[in-house]
Amino acid sequence: xxxxxxxxxxxxxxxxxxxxxxxxxxxxxxxxxxxxxxxxxxxxxxxxxxxxxxxxxxxxxxxxxxxxxxxxxxxxxxxxxxxxxxxxxxxxxxxxxxxxxxxxxxxxxxxxxxxxxxxxxxxxxxxxxxxxxxxxxxxxxxxxxxxxxxxxxxxxxxxxxxxxxxxxxxxxxxxxxxxxxxxxxxxxxxxxxxxxxxxxxxxxxxxxxxxxxxxxxxxxxxxxxxxxxxxxxxxxxxxxxxxxxxxxxxxxxxxxxxxxxxxxxxxxxxxxxxxxxxxxxxxxxxxxxxxxxxxxxxxxxxxxxxxxxxxxxxxxxxxxxxxxxxxxxxxxxxxxxxxxxxxxxxxxxxxxxxxxxxxxxxxxxxxxxxxxxxxxxxxxxxxxxxxxxxxxxxxxxxxxxxxxxxxxxxxxxxxxxxxxxxxxxxxxxxxxxxxxxxxxxxxxxxxxxxxxxxxxxxxxxxxxxxxxxxxxxxxxxxxxxxxxxx
Amino acid sequence: xxxxxxxxxxxxxxxxxxxxxxxxxxxxxxxxxxxxxxxxxxxxxxxxxxxxxxxxxxxxxxxxxxxxxxxxxxxxxxxxxxxxxxxxxxxxxxx
Numbered sequence: 001x002x003x004x005x006x007x008x009x010x011x012x013x014x015x016x017x018x019x020x021x022x023x024x025x026x027x028x029x030x031x032x033x034x035x036x037x038x039x040x041x042x043x044x045x046x047x048x049x050x051x052x053x054x055x056x057x058x059x060x061x062x063x064x065x066x067x068x069x070x071x072x073x074x075x076x077x078x079x080x081x082x083x084x085x086x087x088x089x090x091x092x093x094x095x096x097x098x099x100x101x102x103x104x105x106x107x108x109x110x111x112x113x114x115x116x117x118x119x120x121x122x123x124x125x126x127x128x129x130x131x132x133x134x135x136x137x138x139x140x141x142x143x144x145x146x147x148x149x150x151x152x153x154x155x156x157x158x159x160x161x162x163x164x165x166x167x168x169x170x171x172x173x174x175x176x177x178x179x180x181x182x183x184x185x186x187x188x189x190x191x192x193x194x195x196x197x198x199x200x201x202x203x204x205x206x207x208x209x210x211x212x213x214x215x216x217x218x219x220x221x222x223x224x225x226x227x228x229x230x231x232x233x234x235x236x237x238x239x240x241x242x243x244x245x246x247x248x249x250x251x252x253x254x255x256x257x258x259x260x261x262x263x264x265x266x267x268x269x270x271x272x273x274x275x276x277x278x279x280x281x282x283x284x285x286x287x288x289x290x291x292x293x294x295x296x297x298x299x300x301x302x303x304x305x306x307x308x309x310x311x312x313x314x315x316x317x318x319x320x321x322x323x324x325x326x327x328x329x330x331x332x333x334x335x336x337x338x339x340x341x342x343x344x345x346x347x348x349x350x351x352x353x354x355x356x357x358x359x360x361x362x363x364x365x366x367x368x369x370x371x372x373x374x375x376x377x378x379x380x381x382x383x384x385x386x387x388x389x390x391x392x393x394x395x396x397x398x399x400x401x402x403x404x405x406x407x408x409x410x411x412x413x414x415x416x417x418x419x420x421x422x423x424x425x426x427x428x429x430x431x432x433x434x435x436x437x438x439x440x441x442x443x444x445x446x447x448x449x450x451x452x453x454x455x456x457x458x459x460x461x462x463x464x465x466x467x468x469x470x471x472x473x474x475x476x477x478x479x480x481x482x483x484x485x486x
Numbered sequence: 487x488x489x490x491x492x493x494x495x496x497x498x499x500x501x502x503x504x505x506x507x508x509x510x511x512x513x514x515x516x517x518x519x520x521x522x523x524x525x526x527x528x529x530x531x532x533x534x535x536x537x538x539x540x541x542x543x544x545x546x547x548x549x550x551x552x553x554x555x556x557x558x559x560x561x562x563x564x565x566x567x568x569x570x571x572x573x574x575x576x577x578x579x580x581x
Contacts, residue, residue: 025504095565097566099561099565191542192542193542195523206540232549235546235549238542301526301527304523304524304526304527305527305549306525307520307524309523315501323567324503324566324567324576325562325563325565325566325574326565332577333579334577334579336581338499338502338574339579340577340579341502342503342504345501345503346503346505346506348503351504354505354519355513355516358494358497358501359500359520361497362489362497362499362521371528372527374537375527375530375532375536377537377539378535379533380529380537380538381536382532384538393490416516416519417519420523429538431541432541463561
């Protein structure tokens with residue numbers, strides 16, 4: 001059962017060939033057997049899952065439901081889930097039981113999806129390896145000595161190891177696409193505002209966007225159909241109505257032009273990865289696409305722009321964690337209130353989160369604001385304009401998702417700059433608010449590599465369709481990590 | 487560009503974040519590396535560029551100023567360390 005996609009399982013559930021309770025028990029059994037080695041889950045919600053599966057079966061029996069009714073999924077632990085611990089991978093929220101559901105969680109629940117649990121992640125989504133989690137690193141099922149990517153590393157590992165049919169994730173600088181690439185799954189980050197951010201623990205509010213980690217583009221379409229759309233509870237959720245993503249996949253292929261930025265094929269890109277990306281482009285050429293080299297003038301500044309904008313917004317967003325209303329509180333006496341806050345936050349946050357808060361505080365402090373934050377927002381505008389200009393001539397942009405396959409646990413954790421540079425190809429899209437995805441396109445040293453596709457604002461249909469057609473022509477997305485067949 | 491101990495201590499106070507003496511050297515050195523990385527921004531010519539306000543260049547929508555939330559403080563306060571008579575309590579501090 002774990003071999004089937006959401007689309008296939010939806011048919012079997014609808015025709016009552018299998019029940020959601022059987023399916024849910026099967027996945028819970030896999031989690032209890034496999035997750036000890038992977039650490040993909042922070043919380044497993046076994047009882048809730050079985051109750052939701054029972055309700056889904058009743059709904060399906062009466063001939064009702066959606067394509068997600070009865071499908072077992074997992075949520076990244078950044079999404080608030082009512083009555084369930086929502087830790088965001090941090091000691092700060094280790095004791096936090098969310099009093100409400102995030103919009104994404106509520107919509108998937110309403111559609112009848114079954115929540116298996118909450119997945120591991122870099123603390124407050126700050127990281128590219130899942131190693132900054134308070135709960136320890138998640139492991140990549142393809143090679144447990146390597147990282148699954150981050151920050152949505154637990155979601156990627158869970159889907160790759162067939163411990164969930166699909167999972168939610170969030171992407172601020174690459175946190176869905178990079179783990180999808182490292183773990184050999186399909187990761188979609190929609191347009192900024194396509195999916196409501198209500199109930200997602202905020203990191204960098206102008207960049208954060210929720211999306212999916214699934215086996216196929218078709219499964220992503222099924223989940224995004226439910227997750228997307230306007231939301232009264234998030235003023236940055238776009239008012240645009242959501243097109244029928246699944247219908248778009250079935251539309252006949254149109255001969256699109258795909259732009260390939262020459263700057264994405266730089267010295268940082270592993271030559272083996274580069275070859276697989278070129279092979280993937282030739283698949284599109286065979287489908288009838290035109291490949292055109294383009295140049296993004298300012299994209300090389302996206303990492304420094306990001307490491308001003310994201311920490312600045314994070315330092316502001318994370319100021320809410322004061323140890324008074326919820327979350328971790330330092331024990332013992334403090335000389336004054338400031339010291340109480342300082343101790344609580346010093347003990348509650350991990351090293352990377354502290355660095356980013358301090359960095360954000362630095363770039364926003366008097367005398368530095370213009371030189372850093374304002375300058376970064378100006379260059380962000382330039383980067384965005386480069387994309388807009390490119391999209392006058394091309395329908396999609398393609399390139400690598402990450403410079404290398406998954407790296408070893410421990411390899412980069414003590415060198416933040418090396419860790420940050422791992423996101424050079426993914427940071428551009430969120431800076432410009434663009435939708436983007438990563439789809440498996442091959443193996444290097446038995447580790448998966450991802451092809452990244454970036455589209456203009458609100459072009460999710462085109463992106464998903466291109467990935468879906470690519471997946472009809474290739475079988476990289478069907479590969480199972482060795483040892484996870486059974 | 488390098489940040490010294492005093493710079494970091496000032497940032498820690500502004501950010502209400504305690505760094506232990508053992509952490510200090512590492513924090514100062516890694517922050518300095520990050521500042522060096524972001525200093526690349528100074529090389530770009532941004533004369534007459536309007537800073538980005540929204541990635542899709544749209545304004546936030548407004549809504550009517552009416553109360554939509556009900557009072558659920560008891561529910562929310564279940565996550566607090568100490569509550570008395572509906573008030574959040576902080577540990578005793580002497581200022």
